[in-house]
Amino acid sequence: MRIAEPLHLRLLRLLRDQGTVSRAELADRLEIPRPRLLAELDRLVGAGYIAEAGMAASRGGRRSTLVELNPNLRFAAVDLGASSVDVEVSNGRLEPIAAYTESTDIRSGPKVILHRVNELLAKAKADGVYERLDAIGIGVPGPVSFRDGVPVSPPIMPGWDRFPVRELLTREHGCPAVVDNDVNIMAIGERHGGVAHSVDDFLFVKIGTGIGCGIYLSGEVYRGTDGCAGDIGHIQVDSHGPMCSCGNVGCLEALFSGAALAKDAGLAARGGTSPALAERLAAKGTLTARDVAEAASEGDVTCIRLIRDGGRRLGGVLAGLVSFANPSMIVIGGGLAHLGHILLAEIRSVVYRRSLPLATGNLPVVLSELGPRAGVTGAAVLASDLAFEQAT
Amino acid sequence: MRIAEPLHLRLLRLLRDQGTVSRAELADRLEIPRPRLLAELDRLVGAGYIAEAGMAASRGGRRSTLVELNPNLRFAAVDLGASSVDVEVSNGRLEPIAAYTESTDIRSGPKVILHRVNELLAKAKADGVYERLDAIGIGVPGPVSFRDGVPVSPPIMPGWDRFPVRELLTREHGCPAVVDNDVNIMAIGERHGGVAHSVDDFLFVKIGTGIGCGIYLSGEVYRGTDGCAGDIGHIQVDSHGPMCSCGNVGCLEALFSGAALAKDAGLAARGGTSPALAERLAAKGTLTARDVAEAASEGDVTCIRLIRDGGRRLGGVLAGLVSFANPSMIVIGGGLAHLGHILLAEIRSVVYRRSLPLATGNLPVVLSELGPRAGVTGAAVLASDLAFEQAT
Known part of the structure; x- marks a missing residue:
C-alpha cells in the first residue's frame, strides 16, 4: 500500500x-x-x-x-569500489565541501576498509569541514539487504557477508547511516543531478571491473526480493563462452567487462594483432581496459573490434531487458564508459534492431553525465533522505 | 511520490x-x-x-x-485472446454468476469483437444476471496504454491500434471500464486468488499462441513506459534461429510457443520421428501444441524432447530475468501450461543452474492455479478496484 x-x-x-x-x-x-x-x-x-x-x-x-x-547540515557520502574508495562531505544542498579518493582493495575486508573511511572522515573533521555529521550514505560493490544495512553474499567481497556496516558507521559517527549497492547509488546520483534528472523509469548500466545495472521503476530504485536485482553481469550470452568467476560459463561479464577487456588486450598484444597494444605492454608491463580505449581512439582496428564485440554482447542483453522492462532511458556509466561513442553506437544499434519498435521509439541510450561522481552523489542523496525522514 | x-x-x-x-x-x-x-x-x-x-x-x-x-454489485470481466473470448459477470466478492466462452479471431477487428462482447453481456442481462453493471474490466492480447484505455501498436490485432475500447464499453454500459494487457490481468488474477496470493514481486509467464510476462513489483503491476513491459516473446535466444512474425530472427516465441510447437509437431509427424504425432495427424488432419502434450504424456520421446528443448530456451530467458529482477516467485500459465511437469522441470533446472544462488535460494517456479480463469479473475479485480476508487 x-x-x-x-x-x-x-x-x-x-x-x-x-x-x-x-x-x-x-x-x-x-x-x-x-x-x-x-x-x-x-x-x-x-x-x-x-x-x-x-x-x-x-x-x-x-x-x-x-x-x-541550515548551512551547517553535513552529509558524508562513501562509494566503495572493488579497487577504490571515494569519500565526500557535502552541505544540505549536496554541494561537496571536501572529497577524497584512494586506491584500495575491497578484499582487505570490512574492518580495514571501514577503518580507512573513518580516518578520512576524521581528517575532514580535523580540517574543519564539519562539526558533526547529520547522516552517512555508503555504497558497496555487491548485493545489500537495504533493510538490514548489511552486504549479503557479496561475491567479490570476502569477509563482508552480513558485516554490520550501518551499525558500525552509526556508532562511530553518532548519526544515522544507510547502505546500498554501488550501482544503485550511481543510478540515484544520475537521477538527482545527471542525465536521468527526474526520469522515472530508467536503467543505469555500470561497466567497470564487472557489469551491473541500477533499476529505477515508477520513480524509485527497485532492489528485488533479496537486494540483488540488476545483477546482469551473470546473464549468459554464449553457452560455449569462457568460464566466469561465478562458476558458470559464458556470462556477460566474462566476455565484456574491465577484467575481460584487460585479458583480451593482453592476448592481442602478445598475439601480434595489435601493434598499439604491444607497444603499450612493452612500455608498462601490463594492460588495462583504458589502454584498449586509448588505442581505439588512435584507430587501432583490433581495439575497435574488441569494443564493438563487447558493445554487441551488452546490447543483446539490454535489448532483452528493454523488451522486459520497457524503460524510458538507458544510461551507460562506470569506469569503462570512457570507451565512449564506439561502444554507445554498437549498443544502440543492437537495442534498436532487436527490441520491438514500440519500446524503442523514444528510448535514448546515453552516457552518464556525472561520471566518477555518480556514486557519491547518490550516496549523499540517500543520506539526506534518511536525515530528513528522521526530522520528526 | x-x-x-x-x-x-x-x-x-x-x-x-x-x-x-x-x-x-x-x-x-x-x-x-x-x-x-x-x-x-x-x-x-x-x-x-x-x-x-x-x-x-x-x-x-x-x-x-x-x-x-451490497449483494447487487456486478462486475463484468472480459478476457480477449488471439482466438477466444471469455466473459464473466461476478458479484462484489468476485464470485462468478455467469460465464461465457467462445472461439473467435481477434483479427476480425474491434467492432466485430466488441459487438459480440456486448451481445454476451446483453444476454446475461436478459437472463437476470444483472440489472446494471458497476464496472467492466477487459484484457486484450497486446500492448495497452493503461492511462488512455486503448491498445497501442498491437502486433497481432490489426485494426485495434488506438481504438477507444474503454470509451465504447463505458458508453454502451453506462459504467466505468478499464483496459489492460491480457498477461497483466492473468498476473493480477493469480495474485488475487491463485498461487501468488499476496506475493509482492513475481513474474507470471503466459505460454500460449505467443509468450508474454506479467510483472508484479512491490505489490503492483509494472506496465513500463509505453505499456509493453513484459514482452519477452521477442527476446532473441538464437541468432541463427528461424524468422519470427516480428521480422527479427531467433525470438523466443519463434522457437517455443503454441504456434512454434504446432509447426514442430507437423514436421515430426511428416518426418517420421514421432509415430504418435503421425497417427494424430492422420486422424485429425492438423496438429496443435495439445497433441504434443498428450503424446509426451504417453511417452513419445520426440514430443518429450520438443517440450524439453522449449523449456530450456524459456528457462534461459527466465534465468536472465531472475538475475535482473530478483523476483520471489515465477508462475507459469497460459494454454501451454498443460505441458506440465516436463516443462516445469526443464525451466527449473536452467533457472536454478544459471542464476546466482542468492536470487534462486528461495525461488519457487510453479504452475498457475487458476488456469484458464486467471484472466477473467484479474479483469474482475481491476473492474472492482475502479468502481471502488470512484465510490467517493
Missing part, C-alpha cells in the same frame, strides 16, 4: 533541490494551507534543519521571508 | 476479499478511529456499495453489527 510522504520530508527535499525559497512560494509549491506550513517551518527551524535567509522580493502586498536548509 | 490509499478504497477492498465483517473488526483491521469508520460506512451504505448483514457474535460487551458488500 502506498503511504503519503510526510510534509517535513517534502519540504526539506524541496529546499535541498531548489535552494533558498520564500515562505509564500513554499506554501504554493506544496499546496499546503499557510498556517500549517508556517507551523512546520517554525518546528524545523527550532530543530536546526532550516534557517532564515532574509526577505524575498515583493510580490505585491507584504513581503515574504526566505528560508533555506 | 506515494499517495495514501483513501479509506473507502481500503474498506471496500477488505470486504471484497474477506466477505462479511463486523463494524468492530473493521475498525481494528483498518486502524481507524471508530467514529470516522462508522461515518464512512454510513456514507457507503447510503451510496449503495455496502449493506447491513445482521449481528456479529458477542465479543463481550455490546454486540457489533455485520456489514458486507
